[in-house]
Structures are given as structure tokens and as C-alpha cells.
Amino acid sequence: MINVLLINPPDYKMIQGAIPKELGSDRMGKYPPLGLLYIASYAQTRYPAILNINIVDAITDSLTHEEIHRIIEEFQPDIIGISVYTFTLIDSLQVARSAKKIIPHVPVVFGGFHPTIYPKETLLCSPDVDIVVAGEAEEAFSAVIGRILNMQSLEGLPGVSFKKLNGDIHIDKQTQFVTDLNALPFPDRRMVNYKHHSCILGATGLTTNILSSRGCPYRCRYCYVNIREYRVRSLDNIFAEIHNCLSLDINEFFFVDDLFNLSKRRVIGFSERVIDEGLDIRWSFRGRVDQIDDETLEKAKKAGCTRIHFGIESGVPKILKRVGKGTNLEMVRNTLSLTRQFGIEVSSSIMIGLPGESPRETDETIRFVLSLSTDYIQAAVFTPYPKTAFYEEGLRSSLLPNDYWSDFALHPVENFEPYIWGEFYTKDQLFDKLREIYRRFYLRPRFILSYVKHLTSLKAITKLAKNFQTFLSLITKRRIKD
Structure with missing residues (x-):
């Protein structure tokens, strides 16, 4: 043995x-x-x-x-x-x-x-x-x-x-990937403490993550996807794993695919299968705004979809174009509004300090996200990640002084701090701006009243207390490191 x-x-x-x-x-x-x-x-x-x-x-x-x-x-x-x-x-x-x-x-x-x-x-x-x-x-x-x-x-x-x-x-320079995802055995969640898994935005039941596909064919300039070959599991295979989870009393699923809704048909097919089987599950996914319409949302809502996480990235047209997202502001606004009309929550992620983004344009992004029909936001400071198009651009332009990720990989040290894209901001200024975004969004009376409506159990109230502590520590700290 x-x-x-x-x-x-x-x-x-x-x-x-x-x-x-x-x-x-x-x-x-x-x-x-x-x-x-x-x-x-x-x-x-x-x-x-x-x-x-x-x-x-x-x-x-x-x-x-x-x-x-x-x-x-x-x-x-x-x-x-x-x-x-x-x-x-x-x-x-x-x-x-x-x-x-x-x-x-x-x-x-x-x-x-x-x-x-x-x-x-x-x-x-x-x-x-x-x-x-x-x-x-x-x-x-x-x-x-x-x-x-x-x-x-x-x-x-x-x-x-x-x-x-x-x-x-x-050194072998090949990067391996699994061609047939259906051939993989399911993850055995009993090997870990699966009853301790939860989401800060989730319901009161047991929660897990699940993968229905791997890879991403898009080429956003801020993102590094080492395997672009997009591969999907069959519906039979996905639902066999879902039933396996249901046998463990897990009934809430977060699809963590790089791209769950590559096509509308894929989401509709999944939703119809949930409905046909009469499954009582809650599920959410990460998706693009350009692959959502009325039929998709109607079926998804009926099938138990509770939330969609959209990558908005920026509220400035020229910045969106530069990052290679392939979306536009009208598309973002319409999709988010439509999603909420069908009773599905929206979580939106944005970045500030993107290449070419001036302070005026950062404020433009903040105003845009505050005007959207979104229940939650997740904001981040743009950090040039290794092997991405933006990182290579920064090295060529000398905006990034050296290949610091490679240096860190070879000589890792505690308290290492990666560079930001410092055209217009210092790091402290960007993180202060980030905390401002969270304060302005989550302290609005509209959000507070909406969130209180979710407090239907003692467990939900306990989760709220934890969420509030997290939020309070976030918005009150002025420095990057404490």
C-alpha cells in the first residue's frame, strides 16, 4: 500500500x-x-x-x-x-x-x-x-x-x-489537458469536510462548486488561460455528478467554469434537464453578457438559477475595447437589467487602474457600476499577471521595470508586492479608491433594505453578522497592508 x-x-x-x-x-x-x-x-x-x-x-x-x-x-x-x-x-x-x-x-x-x-x-x-x-x-x-x-x-x-x-x-515544456472530460471520475467530496462548505452569498443549504467545462477560447488581455481548448461535459455526465451531490444533501451549486454560457443553447439545455427531472436545486454561474436573452433567463430561473456573475471590467468604452472583452456598455446595461427582471440576482465584477485609465475614467467606471441593476459588486485593482498580454506590454514599454513575477518565482520572499499599472496612480491611491467603491455601493439604503429581506432564519442572520465584519474591516482600513 x-x-x-x-x-x-x-x-x-x-x-x-x-x-x-x-x-x-x-x-x-x-x-x-x-x-x-x-x-x-x-x-x-x-x-x-x-x-x-x-x-x-x-x-x-x-x-x-x-x-x-x-x-x-x-x-x-x-x-x-x-x-x-x-x-x-x-x-x-x-x-x-x-x-x-x-x-x-x-x-x-x-x-x-x-x-x-x-x-x-x-x-x-x-x-x-x-x-x-x-x-x-x-x-x-x-x-x-x-x-x-x-x-x-x-x-x-x-x-x-x-x-x-x-x-x-x-524540463518538459508540454502543458497537459484532458481531452474527454466525461472519462474523468467525479470528485469524491467525502474526502474533505464537505458539510463545512458555504458561500457568503449562498442560501442555508450545503454548497459546492462544480465544473461543466474547461478552457476558454477568448483572449482578454488581462487574463492568463494556459489551456484555450474549450471542452464540455455531456449533460448526462453533469447530472450524474449532481445526483451524487444530492445524495450527500448538497443542493446548491456554483459552476466555476471559466465560461459556463459559451452559448445560450448550452444554458437552456441544462435548465430544461433540471426542469424535466424535477430537481429542487439552486445554482449560479459565471457568464458573459453577450450570451444572455429572454429565453435563457426564463428557463434558468424556472430551473433554480439564483445568481449570475458577470465580468463587467470597465465602464469606459475605450478601456473595454483595449482589454479585448468584446462587449459594450449598452450590452452590459441591458443584460443586467433583463437578468434582474427575471428575478435572478446579479453580481458584477470590475477593475480599476487598467492600462490607459485616467482618474477621470476611474470615476466614470464607478458611476457606471453604481447605475447598473446589480445586486452585488466585486471590485479589484488591476494587477498585471504573468504571461498575460498586458504584462508583456508593460515589460516592452518599461512601465513595468523588470520581469518581477519570474524573479519572485525564482527567489520567493515574504511580503512581496506585485506592481500595479502605475500610469496615473500609486498603489495606496488605488486601494483607497477601491474601498471608496465598496462604501458607496454597499452602504446605499437600497442595498441594505434588499439584503435585510434575506434574513429569514437564524443561520442567515449569523451569516449577515460575519459578512458585516468582513465588510467593516474592508472599508475602514486605509492602508494596503495592516
């Missing part, structure tokens, strides 16, 4: 990004680590008789590094896999360091967004990282397990980079 431990690390040392820390990680809700659950289910299917696999979800369970250390010590894993984002790299490295202190020769595998972009830097930045898996890791991580079991070299595995015994680095 081989022990495999997959870890979703804590975020105590999360670097400051586009969103204030008050709105990061579990402050806005807790969801299962779907990536690790998919990897675990796939590996168990491939090695059913010899694999003992556990998942540590430090975010949901609010685990300290000391508690993770004890779990590793007790479980004595033969392989450790850690999910790594750039913003939680410091915590991920601390977990790896802790593991090596307990079991010096245990292979530590890093996967996720960060090592996909920076495989070489990830291997070189720490003696405690042995292997990197790039892209969608279900097949690659299971292949790594097989090679380790058989004491074979990892060379030749697509998307797998590693340190050789002589200290040399082997």
Missing part, C-alpha cells in the same frame, strides 16, 4: 494581489479544492488496490502549519502533492519544507497555476520541491505515482519536470 497525501495549503502569508485580503480566500466562502479531488479520484480509479490517498484542505479546516506538520507525521506519506498558486507560494514552500524535515526522501510534487507557468523556477527556488506537473494533472500525477512505484525515471512523461539524482533539472 502506498500513502499519497494531497495538500491544499493555507494562505497565512498570501501576497497582496488585486483584491483586498478581506475579500480573499475563505472570507467570501469555502469551497472544495476541486483540482485535488479530481486528481485523487482519478488516481484511486487507476490504482484501486494499492493506493491510500488523503486530502488536507487547510483553507476549509483553518489548519495551521503546525497542524499540517502533525498530519504529515502521522500519515507518513510516500508521495506528497501540493496545489500551488503564485499568491500562496510562500505557504506552499513552508509545507514542503515541513514535509522534508519529517521524511527527507519523500517526493514532493508541485502542481497548479504557478508551476505550470514557472516549472523551472519552481524547481530551482527550493531544495524541497522535487517534481512539477504542468496543466491539468489527473493523468500526469497518476503517471508519476506509477513511475515511482516501479522505480522508473520520470523522463518522457508529458508535462512533468523534475530534479535528477545528480541535481540537473529536466
